[in-house]
Amino acid sequence: MSFLHNAWLERQRGLIDFSVANLGRRRGRNFGLFLAYSLLVFLLASVVLYGDALRREARLLLADAPELVVQRLTAGRHDLLPAEWLDKVTGLRGVRAAEGRLWGYHYDPAAQANSTLLVPNDAPPAPGQVEIGAALARASGLAAGDVLSLRSFDGKPFAFNISRVFEAESELVSADLMRVSATDFRAFFGIEPGRYTDLALSVSNPREVRKVAEKVLDRLPGARVVAREEMRRTYEAAFNWRQGVLLTFLSTILLAFALLAWDKASGLSAEERREIGILKAVGWDTGDVLRMKLWEGALLSVAAFLTGYVLAWLHVFYADAPLFTAVLKGWSVLYPHFSLSPQIDVAQIATLFFLTVLPYVAATIAPVWHAATLDPDAVMRE
Amino acid sequence: MVGRGVFGMIELVQVSKTFNAGQPNEYTAVREVSFSIEPGRVTALRGPSGSGKTTLLGLIGGLTRPSSGRVRLDGRDISALPERFLTELRRATFGFVFQQFQLIRGLSVLENVMLPATPTGRPYTEVRARALQLLADFDLAGRAEAKAQWLSGGEAQRVAIARALINDPKVILADEPTAHLDSVLSRQILAIFADLRAQGRSVILSSHDPLVFEFGLVERVVEIRDGQVTA
Amino acid sequence: MTSQRNRRGSTLAGWVLGMGALALLLVLLDSGRLAASHAETLRQGQARVMSDQLTDPALFTEARYARHASQADQHAAFQDHPMALEHFPAGAMTPPTVMPLP
Numbered sequence: 229m230s231f232l233h234n235a236w237l238e239r240q241r242g243l244i245d246f247s248v249a250n251l252g253r254r255r256g257r258n259f260g261l262f263l264a265y266s267l268l269v270f271l272l273a274s275v276v277l278y279g280d281a282l283r284r285e286a287r288l289l290l291a292d293a294p295e296l297v298v299q300r301l302t303a304g305r306h307d308l309l310p311a312e313w314l315d316k317v318t319g320l321r322g323v324r325a326a327e328g329r330l331w332g333y334h335y336d337p338a339a340q341a342n343s344t345l346l347v348p349n350d351a352p353p354a355p356g357q358v359e360i361g362a363a364l365a366r367a368s369g370l371a372a373g374d375v376l377s378l379r380s381f382d383g384k385p386f387a388f389n390i391s392r393v394f395e396a397e398s399e400l401v402s403a404d405l406m407r408v409s410a411t412d413f414r415a416f417f418g419i420e421p422g423r424y425t426d427l428a429l430s431v432s433n434p435r436e437v438r439k440v441a442e443k444v445l446d447r448l449p450g451a452r453v454v455a456r457e458e459m460r461r462t463y464e465a466a467f468n469w470r471q472g473v474l475l476t477f478l479s480t481i482l483l484a485f486a487l488l489a490w491d492k493a494s495g496l497s498a499e500e501r502r503e504i505g506i507l508k509a510v511g512w513d514t515g516d517v518l519r520m521k522l523w524e525g526a527l528l529s530v531a532a533f534l535t536g537y538v539l540a541w542l543h544v545f546y547a548d549a550p551l552f553t554a555v556l557k558g559w560s561v562l563y564p565h566f567s568l569s570p571q572i573d574v575a576q577i578a579t580l581f582f583l584t585v586l587p588y589v590a591a592t593i594a595p596v597w598h599a600a601t602l603d604p605d606a607v608m609r610e
Numbered sequence: 611m612v613g614r615g616v617f618g619m620i621e622l623v624q625v626s627k628t629f630n631a632g633q634p635n636e637y638t639a640v641r642e643v644s645f646s647i648e649p650g651r652v653t654a655l656r657g658p659s660g661s662g663k664t665t666l667l668g669l670i671g672g673l674t675r676p677s678s679g680r681v682r683l684d685g686r687d688i689s690a691l692p693e694r695f696l697t698e699l700r701r702a703t704f705g706f707v708f709q710q711f712q713l714i715r716g717l718s719v720l721e722n723v724m725l726p727a728t729p730t731g732r733p734y735t736e737v738r739a740r741a742l743q744l745l746a747d748f749d750l751a752g753r754a755e756a757k758a759q760w761l762s763g764g765e766a767q768r769v770a771i772a773r774a775l776i777n778d779p780k781v782i783l784a785d786e787p788t789a790h791l792d793s794v795l796s797r798q799i800l801a802i803f804a805d806l807r808a809q810g811r812s813v814i815l816s817s818h819d820p821l822v823f824e825f826g827l828v829e830r831v832v833e834i835r836d837g838q839v840t841a
Numbered sequence: 842m843t844s845q846r847n848r849r850g851s852t853l854a855g856w857v858l859g860m861g862a863l864a865l866l867l868v869l870l871d872s873g874r875l876a877a878s879h880a881e882t883l884r885q886g887q888a889r890v891m892s893d894q895l896t897d898p899a900l901f902t903e904a905r906y907a908r909h910a911s912q913a914d915q916h917a918a919f920q921d922h923p924m925a926l927e928h929f930p931a932g933a934m935t936p937p938t939v940m941p942l943p
């Protein structure tokens with residue numbers, strides 16, 4: 229025999245042989261269990277992978293959003309603000325740059341789609357031209373070179389030449405945008421010169437954002453200031469909330485599975501009890517029986533875990549998570565196509581693993597314990 | 611390589627077994643039994659049904675712990691050993707053939723035969739070769755891959771004996787080995803026991819089947835009645 | 842000796858778990874590849890955020906009040922908060938955490 233032969237290893241292999249034979253003997257039952265188990269891991273892992281990736285994507289994308297946005301409130305409602313406000317904050321210590329933003333919404337009754345019109349301060353289109361987001365182009369069937377006809381605030385038709393459709397890469401932030409010139413924007417919405425939607429401020433020292441915000445409020449008592457940190461937290465919260473809803477929903481499935489697993493795994497049939505007796509009578513000790521059952525549970529659950537996790541991976545990162553699109557999309561007509569990038573986290577895998585594998589293995593082992601510690605002599609009289 | 615330092619001398623000293631002690635259905639199946647069994651011989655426990663033969667075999671082989679008294683193997687008291695050691699000793703020293711065969715359904719004949727070798731950690735190929743050899747010896751070469759539940763009574767009994775022999779034990783304990791067999795098959799099984807005896811093993815069997823005692827194999831008879839040895 | 846297949850359950854189990862572990866390893870390697878290929882997408886998205894001074898992802902376009910959630914009033918309806926049972930502030934179990942401003 230081999231010089232490398234190791235009795236301990238051989239023993240474990242023997243136990244595994246028997247575990248596999250056992251799984252094979254109750255093929256239908258175990259396969260059903262495997263499927264249910266894989267599905268559960270798939271759902272849980274999908275939610276976690278998707279939620280984490282989306283949160284991360286939003287955080288990275290919005291890392292360079294305006295540090296402070298200053299809005300004007302009139303009677304508690306958002307209102308256009310005058311150009312003097314821009315002058316008032318421009319000179320403030322700590323404000324590196326301030327710009328008046330022009331943006332608003334347009335609802336297209338035909339497509340039942342809401343889009344966002346905005347005027348970029350950086351290289352705006354020429355008057356008469358519009359640049360549109362990819363989802364908008366898809367929904368309206370328009371492409372660069374086509375004419376986009378809209379009705380302005382006072383019902384006059386307004387024709388824009390589509391000068392370009394935004395790159396697909398930025399769709400997660402640009403899906404529904406229409407970029408137009410300031411002239412067109414004001415004419416389209418009827419906004420007089422010298423009025424802005426809000427102000428975007430950048431701050432010299434990121435650690436002084438608070439102080440700057442206080443100064444802005446000091447100078448502009450009717451204003452509301454939104455810091456970038458709050459914008460980030462809004463999305464963190466929005467995604468947490470949705471993830472939480474999904475996980476709550478899944479927890480009912482988890483519970484159902486736990487009951488199923490408990491029922492299947494824990495209720496030792498008379499046949500199984502007899503078999504444990506035989507094993508003990510032919511010279512297996514309690515530990516051998518428990519190890520064999522442990523292997524049985526571990527093989528099934530680890531195989532199911534790996535299957536479920538890999539399927540979740542394919543679902544989220546290769547199939548664009550069709551299961552979750554519905555949850556996020558709501559009744560949006562303009563919805564971005566976007567891809568996510570994973571953030572592999574060992575702790576995340578470990579949490580999923582322990583949440584799903586351990587309870588099952590425990591459920592299989594617990595009932596065996598009792599049967600395995602019984603005296604084996606019952607086998608002699610059956 | 612028969613049972614490392616084990617000769618197989620078995621002594622029972624004032625052994626009693628009481629089931630359900632302290633309860634209304636308390637029952638003493640074996641009462642203060644003392645006798646010893648020489649190694650390398652064929653010994654039969656004979657007695658009517660319910661006399662305590664099976665219980666006694668369990669006590670001898672370490673499956674059942676006595677309520678009082680001692681069971682000694684080669685002078686060593688095995689009745690008080692912790693489970694792990696007792697199991698190890700039992701595995702190496704005793705091969706059991708149960709009254710109802712007790713093969714595991716759904717497993718193949720070969721897997722059933724190899725079962726007692728698993729905890730020993732002996733190399734798989736070696737164990738498998740020995741199992742196939744045993745099956746061949748018992749005319750079961752072609753049945754190795756058959757499922758246990760497909761076997762006839764005679765086949766099942768031979769598989770059970772092959773399983774008892776996989777760890778090459780010094781002592782074979784067989785409970786009513788001919789109970790479910792016709793006379794032709796019974797003689798076949800008894801011939802196997804004769805071979806085992808010729809190999810230097812002890813065979814301890816229980817029976818009340820006259821055929822067993824007429825066969826001329828049994829060298830010593832221990833008569834049991836109501837849990838007591840009468841001869 | 843018969844020429845039966847010398848097929849052990851543990852070998853099968855080893856294969857299955859080995860394939861699973863391999864799949865998991867591929868997933869880990871794939872995560873690096875995906876992240877690398879995604880870097881350009883992310884960069885272009887960030888560039889658009891910078892040039893257009895965007896504050897929100899275009900995920901909720903179904904209604905005006907939802908489109909720029911980060912610009913909404915913290916006391917307005919339809920604020921999402923993990924401790925909110927529904928969209929109205931009254932349904933929240935704790936108020937949202939905001940940067941306290943005077």
Ligand SMILES: Nc1ncnc2c1ncn2[C@@H]1O[C@H](COP(=O)(O)OP(=O)(O)OP(=O)(O)O)[C@@H](O)[C@H]1O
Pocket residue numbers: 609629630637638639657658659660661662663664665666
């Ligand atoms: N676990 C138990 N609990 C209660 N009584 C038991 C138990 N095991 C055996 N007995 C009783 O002990 C007595 C002896 O049983 P045992 O099986 O040893 O007899 P036996 O001689 O093998 O009988 P048979 O020839 O029918 O197999 C019987 O009366 C039986 O009912």
Ligand SMILES: [Mg+2]
Pocket residue numbers: 663664665709785786
């Ligand atoms: Mg009996």
